[in-house]
Amino acid sequence: MAPKVLVSDKLSETAVQIFRDRGIDVDFMPDLGKDKEKLAELVGQYDGLAIRSATKVTPTILEAATNLKVVGRAGIGTDNVDKEAASKKGVIVMNTPFGNMITTAEHAIAMMFAVARQIPEASESTHAGKWEKSKFMGVELTNKTLGVIGAGNIGGIVCDRARGLKMKVIAYDPFLSEEKADKMGVEKVELDDLLGRADFITLHVPFIAGVTENILSAENLAKTKKGVRIINCARGGLVDEAALAELLKSGHVAGAAFDVFAEEPAKENPLFNLPNVVCTPHLGAATTEAQENVALQVAEQMSNYLLTGAVENALNMPSVTAEEAKVMGPWIKLADHLGAFAGQMTDEPIKAINILYDGVVAEMNLEALNCSVISGIMKKANPDVNMVSAPVIAKERGIQISTTNQDKSGSFDGYIKVTVVTDDMERSVAGTVFSDGKPRFIQIKGINIDAEVGAHMLYTTNEDVPGIIGTLGQTMGENGVNIANFTLGRSEVGGGAIALLYVDEEVPAPIRQKLIETGLFKQVKPLVFDV
Template identity: 85%
Template sequence: MAPKVLISDKLSDAAVQIFRDRGIDVDFQPDLGKDKDKLAEVIGQYDGLAIRSATRVTEKILDAATNLKVIGRAGIGTDNIDKEAASKKGVIVMNTPFGNMITTAEHAIAMMFAVARQIPEASASTHAGKWEKSKFMGVELTNKTLGVIGAGNIGGIVCDRARGLKMKVIAYDPFLSQEKADKIGVEKVELDALLARAEFITLHVPLTDQTRNILSAENLAKTRKGVRIINCARGGLVDEATLAEMLKSGHVAGAGFDVFAQEPATENPLFGLPNVVCTPHLGAATSEAQENVALQVAEQMSNYLLTGAVENALNMPSVTAEEAKVMGPWIKLSDHLGGFIGQMTDEPIKAINILYDGTASTLNHEALNCSVVAGIMKKVNPEVNMVSAPVVARERGIQISTTSQDKSGAFDGYVKVTVVTSKRERSIAGTVFSDGKPRFIQIKGINIDAEVGRHMLYTTNEDVPGIIGALGNTMGANGVNIANFTLGRNTAGGEAIALLYVDEPVPAEARAKLAETGLFNQIKPLEFDVA
């Protein structure tokens, strides 16, 4: 029987035809996604669900999706999909991360022009029969300093277009290497320097714990007088209330916003200000981009349903069905190794070196490499997946190398990940035990045996008495239950580490108490996806 796909949002006729041409039974109901009860009623009939942003795939929908194998999102954002629930159901979630990059970058450039020349307000004035030529005095973009926050895929395109406009481009991106910055012709700076120098600021980062409110009241106060700010990335990156006050005071000369902290945005502090240009999240809204992502999702879903090939999946590796049974635990291990490195590393990464030993050397290294890199990159971009991670790494000039070797130690096989930055090298190794559970077996050259948990605490210290007591007493006093406690050292009295697997996140108060003891050189909470 042919696979059956439901399209519950508006996709182009050409995308629908791709499914039909591939022999897939497609049910095109572009308004069904708005009726969550009706969707839950019928979803059990389908193997695939193709959506845009109108359909919300909730846990309730997934509970009713008894036959569903894949969800395809025509676009990059997947906030409307409960990915954890989908993973638990064994449903693959795909997106199309590269179909609208140019469109979004062009919108940011268009907003810069609109703000610089007050085009929307001047247009409204002229339509009203006024001729207020002297009122709308603008500024040129040529020779202005543009500060780009986030120089990844979209930010990189903006940098390129801005250089073509003869702007001076500076960029802040913790994962942008100096080599990559030189290659794309931008000056790499820290955030404070960008804020102090930029005459225009444009944001191109995802919304994460690290980037949320990156233009806070404190940071907005560091900007130069007369700056103009563009946000076509994500709502929540800017303190909108503070920005509104600074626009009124004249410290900020203008702003262009396509995204808002609350959407749909019917009220906002920025609305009604004469020096603000607002659009309703139009970054990806061109006919070319909408067509590209629609065709791409149709191809991806067809490939999976007919051949088992997985592309641009957010919740599973790109491996064949035959490989998945063996590769699954090793892919999870690789993700954990990368996650550890990513959470521990703040400076730009120059290189990632991955060593496969013993049985690990016989596995699909491409998939494992992708899992390692995705684990590292998730700290700054949660939307990175195993397919897009190598592209993101390449965009940032990160070199990835792989080495294989015969069994060389006590384990039948292991994976060791080393990252190189301008300041240091950091390494971690792990293996998969016979129970299928990943283990960390070495950190910084120190041998350990640590089970990986969702919430962990990593500490470093000199090998002196009192460490176990300090950790145990502090966790107990703060109501944190320790599930597993691993210690290791290089030599007696030398460098030592501890890795705690705890049942809940270690609160800041507990970490502060540990710091007060003076026993620890480093105290780092870690989070891992162990689902």
């Protein structure tokens, strides 16, 4: 029997035809996604569900989707899909991460022009029969300094377009290497430097709570050059909108152009109705070409999976065959943990990632394992990264990937060792999978350990002196932090030592500071793993 797919949002007829041409039974109901009760009633008949943003794939919908195998989102954002619930149900969630990059970058450039020349206000005035030529004095982009916060896929396109406009481009991106910046023709700078120099600032980073959240805070906005113009076509929540509104009113900020807002749909906002503020309703991906591209891509990806089992751009499953997944599942998870450890421990731009496979794991699908390692590393910068997009992002950032496989060389049947290289250091971590199928860390910075992986962990470094265990245990206990597992290791007697604590919840910053203030610890770092 042919697989059945339900298209519950407005995909193009061409995309729907792809399903038919591949022999898939498809029902095109473009308004069904807005009716959650009717969707829940019908979804159980289908193997695949193709959506845009109108359809909300909630636990209730997934519970009713008794035959569902794959959800395909035409676009990059999957906030409307409960990925945890989908994973528990064994439903693959796919997206199309690269279909709208150019469109979003072009919108940022268009918004920059609009705010530089006050085009919306001038248009409204002229439509009203006024001829206020002297009122709308703009500024040129040529020879101005553009500060790009986030020089990844979309930010990189903006950099290229801005250079074509003869702008001087400076970029802040912790994962941008000097070599990559040189190739892009941009100057890599720190954030404070960018804030003080840029005539225009455009944001192209994902929203990450506590990391990029309010990256343009009131404090950082106050550091900007007087007369700056700020563009945000990335994500809401990256800018303190109330603080920006005050700086616009005072004249410190000359203008702003926003396509995204902290709360959407945005019915009210501090930026609304201010002079020289251009606002659009999240139109970054809203072009005919982009919508067509992502629709065609999702139809091809879903068809490939339903007909051949091939997995592309999956957010909750590694890109491996069904046969491989049975054996490789624990090793895929280990590879992700090792990458996540290395990524969270590395703040400098990464130049290279070296991966060693030993023993039984060296005979597996190393490409998939590599993707899992790289994905784990890149998640710190972009939590939406997946096993397919991670290698592409790493390549674009100029990161060199090398792989070595060797016969069994130690006491373990197999292990993986990941080393990240920056301009100033190398950091390595190794792990294995025990017979119970659980990943374990077995070596950090050359120090042998045996540590279970937990969702929340605390990593410390210190000299091998008495009192470390007591200080850690007492500090955690006095502050109500429960330790599930405690692992120590040292290079030699009296030499460098490490501790890895598996705790029930993240250790708050004040408690970590107390450990630093004892003078016993060189480093105290919280780590988070997707277990």
